[in-house]
Amino acid sequence: MLALFRPPQSNATPDTPLPYTASPWRLLWEDILLAFRSASAIPGIFWPLMPYNSGDLDELYPSPGNIGNIAFHLVLSLLQIVFLVSIPVCIACMFPALWVGAYIAAFLWSNRILCNIFLNRGSHVLKSRVPEVEDPGHSHEHWIFINGIATGQRWLQSNIDRLGYTFGRRIIGLHNPTAGLVFDIIQCIIQRDFSYATPDVRDAYALVRVALLDQKYTKVVLIVHSQGGIEGGLIADWLLDEIPQGLLRKLEIYTFANAANHFNNPYRALSEVHEDILKQPIQRNQKANEEDLNTILHIEHYANSRDFVSVLGVLNFTSIPNRFMGRLFIRxxxxxxxxxxxxxxxxxxxTDGKVLDSNDFMDMEIDAPGSDTDVFNPPQRLKVKDLSRLWLYRNGGSPEKPPEQLKPQNQI
Known part of the structure; x- marks a missing residue:
């Protein structure tokens, strides 16, 4: 079996306006149509229910805490669906506007209180409990994670602990608080189609910005999942607007099940791009070293082919001219x-808590339509692990030797 791979999209300007810059209402309508076309992938959100390679760190592992989270989400989702259906019923029945407004406000307030009590309690910034003692050689790195939908602090802590085991670094988790599955989906639509930055987006942006400006860090790694991909895309847009390009070279972004409709990463300067690259659209077999021309050096996306969220996000938008930059690995x-x-x-x-040197996905050979000798060596077919930069960070490893401390930069 082959793993699918899509090289980074072209930086060349397409002939038509970029879809993510279209009317928000048009984007909303297109998202509704896309969701109906992709409805067969909905069961792929939760399936398979097992195995549990990470034990109680896995979200569906039958621990008391996980069972409690899942049960709460199921009940809350049912209540939210009933609430949404009841609103047009109240309007159709000509209930007084004041009563309807009070009903809506009361439900939203109650929903928020319940989520804060059962799912979102505590600090919005968490730290992984693994490793217990971080390697001093990683002190120049700053790793940040943003979670996806329906994630309370229990699952966020499990996520960053799993990342700590995987990469041997302390991970900072910026909590994207949940309002319940149904309301989270609505929030995703608003964030994605209307480019609306919720408080956690602004908090995450500030956290990444401070790390990039901090001279003691020579590498800032941002990992995002699901709705976190939408937030990561908005953060990247803001960083590209404000942060000097030299500092943005410290940033690396890795996404999983990215729900965004775009991911920007323009060239550093037109003078650095060869004339023939600008004159014609770049094909999927463009030379791999062209990525070095981008402002953010490394962006990688990982997706499961039958994950409904991936189908609505990264899998759809990397196949159209939509500025979804970065390599895509599809399992x-x-x-x-x-x-x-x-x-x-x-x-x-x-069993020792270390990443195995081999697994079915990373050992899969790459299937990339249109590839040629500029990207691949025909006599020896490459595997996912040969192209995945993130794989090289496993168990405390690194793709390169620790860089020298950055020279002082001019402050903004």
């Missing part, structure tokens, strides 16, 4: 849970 399979369906399959742990 033929389903599942949307970050630990259980992504990390367990792509960065499988052994």
């Amino acid at each position: 033929l399979g389903s599942g949307h849970m970050f630990n259980q369906h992504y990390m367990d399959n792509m960065f499988t742990l052994g």
Whole structure:
């Protein structure tokens, strides 16, 4: 079986306006149509229910805490659906506007209180409990994670602990708080189609910005999942607007089940791009070193082919001229849970808590339509692990030697 791979999209300007810059209402309508066309992939969000390679760190592992979270989400989702259906009923029945407004306000307030009590309690910034003692050689790195939908602090802590086991670094988790599955989906639509930055987007942007400006860090790694991909795309847009390009070279972004409709990463300067690249659209077999011309050096996306969220996001928008930059690795399979369906399959742990040097996904040969000798060596077919930069960070490793401390930069 082959893993699918899509090289980064072209930086060349398409003939038509970029879809993500279209009317928000048009984007909303297109998203509704896309969701109906992709409805067959909905079961792929939760399936398979097992195995549990990471034990109780896996979201669907039958621990008391996980069962409690799932039960709460199921009840709350049912209540939210009933609430949404009841609003047009109240309007059709000509209930007084004041009563309807009070009803809506009361439900939203109650929903928020319940989520804060059962799911979102505590600090919005968490730290992984793994490793207990971080390697001093990683002190120049700053790793940040933003979670996806329906994730309370329990699952966020499990996510960053799993990342700590995987990469041997302390991970900062910026909580994207949940308002319940149904309301989270509505929030995703608003963020994605209307480019609306919720408080957690602004908090995450500030956190990444401070890290990039901090001279003690020579590398800032941002990992995002699901709705976090939408937030990561908005953060990247803001960073590209404000942060000097020299500092943005410190940033690396890795996404899983990315729900965004775009991911920008323009060239550093037109003078650095060869004339013939600008004159004609770049094909999928463009030379791999062209990525070095981008402002953000490394962006990688990972997706399961039958994950409904991936189908609505990265899998759809990397196939159209939509500025979805970065390499895309596609695993033929389903599942949307970050630990259980992504990390367990792509960065499988052994009994010692270390990432195994081999797993089915990373050992799969690459299938990239249109590839040629500029990207691949025909006599020896490449595997996912040969092209995945993130794979090289496993167990405390690094793609390169620790860089020298950055020279002082002019402040903004």
